[in-house]
Amino acid sequence: MKEKQAKKREKEPFFERHLGPILITPSTLVIFGILFIPIFYALYMSLNRISFRGADTIYKFAGIKNFVNLFTIDPWFKSSFVTTILFVVLTVATEIVIGVAASLVLNKKFHGRGFVRGLMILPWAMPTVVNAVMWKWIFNAEYGAANGLLMKLGIIKTGIAWLGTPKMAFLCVFLANVWKETPYVILLAIAALSTIPGDLYEAASIDGAGGWKAFWRITLPMIKPVLLILLITKTIWAFQTFDLVAIMTSGGPQNATNLLSYYIHFVAFKQTDFGSAAAMSYVLSMICFALSFVYIKLFMNNDDGAEKKTKKAQRRKLATAHED
Amino acid sequence: MASIQLEHVTKQYPGGVTAVDDFNLSIEDREFIILVGPSGCGKSTVLRMIAGLEEITSGEIFIGDRLVNEVAPKDRDIAMVFQNYALYPHMTVYKNMAFSLKLRKTPKAEIDEKVRAAAKILDIEALLDRKPRALSGGQRQRVALGRAMVRNPSAFLLDEPLSNLDAKLRTSMRAEITKLHQQLGTTFVYVTHDQTEAMTMGDRIAVIKDGVIQQIDTPQNLYDHPANLFVGGFIGSPQMNLIDATVKKVADRFFATFGETDVLIPPQVMGADVAASYEGKSIVIGIRPEFISEGGPHSDCDTTIAGDIDLAESMGAEKFIYFVCEGYPCIAKVPGKSGIQTGDHVSLTIDCSKMHIFDKESGLAISH
Numbered sequence: 229m230k231e232k233q234a235k236k237r238e239k240e241p242f243f244e245r246h247l248g249p250i251l252i253t254p255s256t257l258v259i260f261g262i263l264f265i266p267i268f269y270a271l272y273m274s275l276n277r278i279s280f281r282g283a284d285t286i287y288k289f290a291g292i293k294n295f296v297n298l299f300t301i302d303p304w305f306k307s308s309f310v311t312t313i314l315f316v317v318l319t320v321a322t323e324i325v326i327g328v329a330a331s332l333v334l335n336k337k338f339h340g341r342g343f344v345r346g347l348m349i350l351p352w353a354m355p356t357v358v359n360a361v362m363w364k365w366i367f368n369a370e371y372g373a374a375n376g377l378l379m380k381l382g383i384i385k386t387g388i389a390w391l392g393t394p395k396m397a398f399l400c401v402f403l404a405n406v407w408k409e410t411p412y413v414i415l416l417a418i419a420a421l422s423t424i425p426g427d428l429y430e431a432a433s434i435d436g437a438g439g440w441k442a443f444w445r446i447t448l449p450m451i452k453p454v455l456l457i458l459l460i461t462k463t464i465w466a467f468q469t470f471d472l473v474a475i476m477t478s479g480g481p482q483n484a485t486n487l488l489s490y491y492i493h494f495v496a497f498k499q500t501d502f503g504s505a506a507a508m509s510y511v512l513s514m515i516c517f518a519l520s521f522v523y524i525k526l527f528m529n530n531d532d533g534a535e536k537k538t539k540k541a542q543r544r545k546l547a548t549a550h551e552d
Numbered sequence: 553m554a555s556i557q558l559e560h561v562t563k564q565y566p567g568g569v570t571a572v573d574d575f576n577l578s579i580e581d582r583e584f585i586i587l588v589g590p591s592g593c594g595k596s597t598v599l600r601m602i603a604g605l606e607e608i609t610s611g612e613i614f615i616g617d618r619l620v621n622e623v624a625p626k627d628r629d630i631a632m633v634f635q636n637y638a639l640y641p642h643m644t645v646y647k648n649m650a651f652s653l654k655l656r657k658t659p660k661a662e663i664d665e666k667v668r669a670a671a672k673i674l675d676i677e678a679l680l681d682r683k684p685r686a687l688s689g690g691q692r693q694r695v696a697l698g699r700a701m702v703r704n705p706s707a708f709l710l711d712e713p714l715s716n717l718d719a720k721l722r723t724s725m726r727a728e729i730t731k732l733h734q735q736l737g738t739t740f741v742y743v744t745h746d747q748t749e750a751m752t753m754g755d756r757i758a759v760i761k762d763g764v765i766q767q768i769d770t771p772q773n774l775y776d777h778p779a780n781l782f783v784g785g786f787i788g789s790p791q792m793n794l795i796d797a798t799v800k801k802v803a804d805r806f807f808a809t810f811g812e813t814d815v816l817i818p819p820q821v822m823g824a825d826v827a828a829s830y831e832g833k834s835i836v837i838g839i840r841p842e843f844i845s846e847g848g849p850h851s852d853c854d855t856t857i858a859g860d861i862d863l864a865e866s867m868g869a870e871k872f873i874y875f876v877c878e879g880y881p882c883i884a885k886v887p888g889k890s891g892i893q894t895g896d897h898v899s900l901t902i903d904c905s906k907m908h909i910f911d912k913e914s915g916l917a918i919s920h
Contacts, residue, residue, distance in 0.1 A: 430605050431638040435652035435699075436626035445651075449642040 274506035294507035305508065307483055308491040311398070315487055316466040319405050323462060324455065326406070327413025332443075334414065335421045345418070352411035360475035363404040367391050367476075394484030397477050401485045404472055409465070413458055420454035421447070456527045463523075464516045488512050554616035554629070554706035554739060555581045556602060561611030563597050563763075571597045572763040575611070584733045584740040586754035588747060588786070594763035595743045599709050602741060603632050616706065631700030635712040637692045639684040639699070645671075646680040649699045663702075670701040673735065690721045697732065707739040714749065726752055747787055751775070759783045781915040784838045784908055790872060792838045793882040796912065799830040808837045808909070811878030815855045816904045826918060835918070838908035841872070844884035845901050846892065853905040861896045875900070 243250065274294055276287040298305045334345055351359065366373045367390035375387040391397045424447065432442045448455075470489040473479055479486035479494065486494075488508065496505035556579040563572040572594040579585050587595040600606040602613060604625035613620050620628050639648050646667055653663045671677045674694040684692055693713060700708055713729070714722045730753050733740050744750055750757045751771045758768045759782070767779040771787075778784035784792045797808035797815070806827040807814040815837060817827055849856050859875035859882070866888060873884040873892055884900055892898055911918050 425636065425638065427634045427636055427638040428640060430603075430625075431632070431634060431640075431699075432651075433605070434603060434625045434628075434630065434632050435703075436655040437651075438624070438626070441655065446640065452642070 270506045270509055273502055274510050276503050278502040280500065290503065294503045295511070297504065298507055298511065302504065304483060304486060304491060308486045308488050311484070311486060312467065312488040315398070315402065315405075315469070316463060318402055319409065319466050319469075320459065320462045322402075322406050323410045323413050324458060327410045327458075328417050328451075328455075330410070331414045331417035331421055332447075335418055348411050348414055350411070351408050352415070354408070356408065356471045357475065359404065359408045360472045363400065363407075363472075364391070364476045367400045391477055392481060394482045397481055398484045401469075401472055401476055404476065405466070405469060408472075409462065413462070416454050416458055417451060420451035424450045452527060456523060460520045460523050463519055467512060467516055555579060555583075555614075556707060556739060556741065557612075557614040558598070558602070559612045559614070561598070561601060561613060562609045563594070563601060563606065564609040570763060572601070575763070575765065577758060577765065577768070579739060579741060582737050582739055584730070584742065584753060584755045586750040586757045587741065587743045587760055588750040588757055589745065589760035590786075591745055593760045595745075595760045596711055597763075598760070599632075599711055599741060599743045602628075602707075603630055603709050604628050605632075629706045630709055631703050631705040631707075632709040632711065633693075633696045633700050633713045635715055637684070637696040637716075639692055639695055641684050644681055644683055645676065645687070645695050645698075648684065648695060649680075649702050651699070652703050666702045666704075667698075670698040673701070673732070674698050689717050690725065693717065693725060697729070701732075701736070705738065707741060708733075708736075710740065710742045712744055713742075715744070715746070722749075729753065748789060751787065757787075759786060777917070778838070778908060779917055781836060781838070781910045784910065784917070788840055790841050790883045790885065792840050792908070793844070793880070794910075795837050795839070795877070795880045795882075797835055797837050799827060799833055799835055801828070801831050806831070808835060808907075810837075810880070813855075813857055813878050815857075815902060815907070816853065817907070817909065818853050818905050820905060821907050822909050822918070830918070834912035836910040836912055836915075838910060839882075839902055840906065841883040841885040843903040843906040844873075844882070844886075845903070846886050846890055846898065847901060848899060849901050850903075853903060854901045855904055856899050856901050858897065858899050861892055861894055861898060864892050864894050864896075873900075 272287075275289065275291060277290045277294070279286045279288070330348070334341065334348070369375065369387050369389040369392060372387075372390065374390060375384070378384045379387070388396065390400050428446055428450075429442055432438070432446050437445050468489050469487055470493065473485050473487050473490040474493075477485040479490050489512070492505050492508045492512070495501050495508065556577075558575050558577040561572060561575040562570065564570050575594075575598060577585075577598075587598060589595045597606055601608050602615070604620065604623060608621060615628055615630065640651065643651065649667045649670060650663045653666065658666075667680070668677070671680055674697060676691065676694050676698060679687060679691060679695070684695065687695065693716075696713070710729070714725050717725060726749060729740075729742075742749075742753060751774075754771060756768060756770055757774055759766045759774065761782050767774060767783045769777075774783060774787045778787060778792075781794065785794060795808075795810055797810040799817070800807045800809045800814065802814070806817040806822065806824070808817055809815075819827075822830075857877050859877050861873055861875050862881075863872075863874040865872040865874070869888045871886050871888050871890050871892065873886055873890075875882055875884070875898075886892065909918055910916060
């Protein structure tokens with residue numbers, strides 16, 4: 229049979245025999261071009277001091293000096309790093325908590341649910357630039373809507389320089405990010421919630437788990453896989469936040485909103501220190517990679533631990549049976 | 553252990569659809585009662601109202617002596633087994649079974665003892681560490697039963713628990729649930745649309761149609777004395793043959809006449825006085841397929857009819873004969889060794905002493 233098939237294949241024209249590889253070659257080349265070349269080129273850059281003389285770019289091998297300098301000489305890297313971690317933790321936690329809470333409400337049946345669900349997507353569907361410009365105007369110290377509203381309500385007498393003070397500016401960028409990114413959490417959480425069969429809650433209510441208990445013991449474990457994906461993507465995206473900062477605060481005031489992505493851009497294109505910028509990019513990528521790895525490990529272990537144990541035990545039993 | 557009483561229970565959904573109407577049912581302690589009826593007849597709604605998963609529009613439900621209208625499902629001391637099992641997919645079999653006890657803060661040692669005891673009865677001890685997705689349908693059903701058992705509830709509510717299983721497994725699980733009932737000695741309320749399950753499992757059966765109980769009785773009585781046309785047609789497999797006829801008196805004897813055929817109405821089926829009052833009126837006669845046999849009359853009570861066989865279905869031990877009699881499609885159940893073939897023209901004999909007679913207008917049985 230096998231020989232026959234092999235003979236038959238040989239008779240097929242070259243194109244048909246190699247159809248698979250031929251079809252994937254263009255996309256492989258494109259992926260290689262836009263992904264792997266930059267990754268390796270950035271690694272090369274991070275290991276060099278790069279300077280420009282006229283139209284020439286001069287690479288001088290520096291080993292891991294660029295990386296060491298980040299933590300020793302660079303005046304802003306450490307503060308930018310801390311700000312970024314704080315920003316990532318706060319935004320991801322807030323977005324997931326608010327997102328899951330809102331999805332629980334939007335998963336209930338009520339009049340106009342479809343409309344509200346559609347409306348909710350809007351901030352996420354809007355381009356970040358538009359979002360950033362909008363928030364910049366809202367928080368404008370002289371004629372922004374935030375000040376206008378608070379003054380009309382009599383809560384404040386004089387306008388607040390929202391984007392002018394470090395803590396406030398950080399809060400504003402945080403708010404703008406939460407406003408834009410939470411709908412994505414809601415969207416995925418609703419999709420996850422709708423897959424939970426209703427009779428599970430009925431069984432739970434008879435077993436004695438209603439309300440919060442049902443949420444902790446049924447809902448949350450059931451949407452855990454989706455929450456994991458959200459946690460990974462949200463963390464990576466939060467680390468990549470660039471346009472909000474670039475438009476709203478340019479990293480200021482006093483570096484209070486100088487997130488790593490923006491700082492990398494600043495070092496590369498304002499200070500033209502491509503070596504250090506590439507080193508920072510690598511640090512950022514490694515953090516994202518390591519976090520994703522930890523998340524996956526944490527979630528997967530919990531879920532399948534028991535099953536793995538049983539399988540191991542079964543295998544051991546089989547092995548002893550064979551020995552006997 | 554508890555009795556269950558439903559008094560004038562009505563369930564109306566928003567929009568005015570009445571699912572259950574003035575429902576009265578008294579289930580005795582330790583009884584195995586079956587609620588049976590076609591899809592959408594309200595039988596599951598009744599069960600869900602007993603469980604507390606569905607609110608009651610009016611009426612009262614008692615479990616034991618306690619009025620439970622306003623009692624939360626978890627406090628009704630009942631356990632429910634769902635059609636789709638409703639096992640928690642993220643928990644192992646052990647955790648699924650221990651869940652309710654854990655929520656009640658039962659000591660760990662006691663939980664372990666109860667779970668293992670239930671697992672032993674149901675023969676699922678080897679599965680305790682598995683997740684539901686790694687189980688077969690039959691195993692899942694056992695786990696669902698086990699989850700109900702560990703709580704030692706005063707009543708088990710089972711909502712079509714076997715309908716997702718294949719035919720062979722269904723038969724064996726049927727026997728196991730019956731055995732389990734005897735073993736546990738608890739009240740069982742079992743909902744099904746399958747009359748075979750109803751006939752084989754229950755102490756009593758409540759036949760429900762359009763949210764109204766048609767008849768409650770033991771399986772044998774339902775079969776022997778159906779209260780109306782619906783129960784007559786629903787209970788028994790294959791279905792009872794129902795034929796519209798008119799009562800006619802010839803000499804001193806009464807006959808049910810349809811087309812050219814006269815079927816004798818023996819006095820033990822319908823007394824002479826009653827028959828006389830129906831003379832010339834429309835009735836429906838019901839003849840179970842098992843009381844139509846091959847060949848000529850065997851006794852005075854028999855009536856012979858002729859028919860062309862549309863289809864002869866051999867089941868091995870028996871044969872189902874589909875034929876048309878005076879325009880009415882009929883079924884007869886004859887021994888498997890019978891030589892009747894599709895296309896044959898044969899004489900068949902009705903055992904008239906086993907005939908049922910219903911009033912055409914009201915649909916109620918009038919023979920008994």
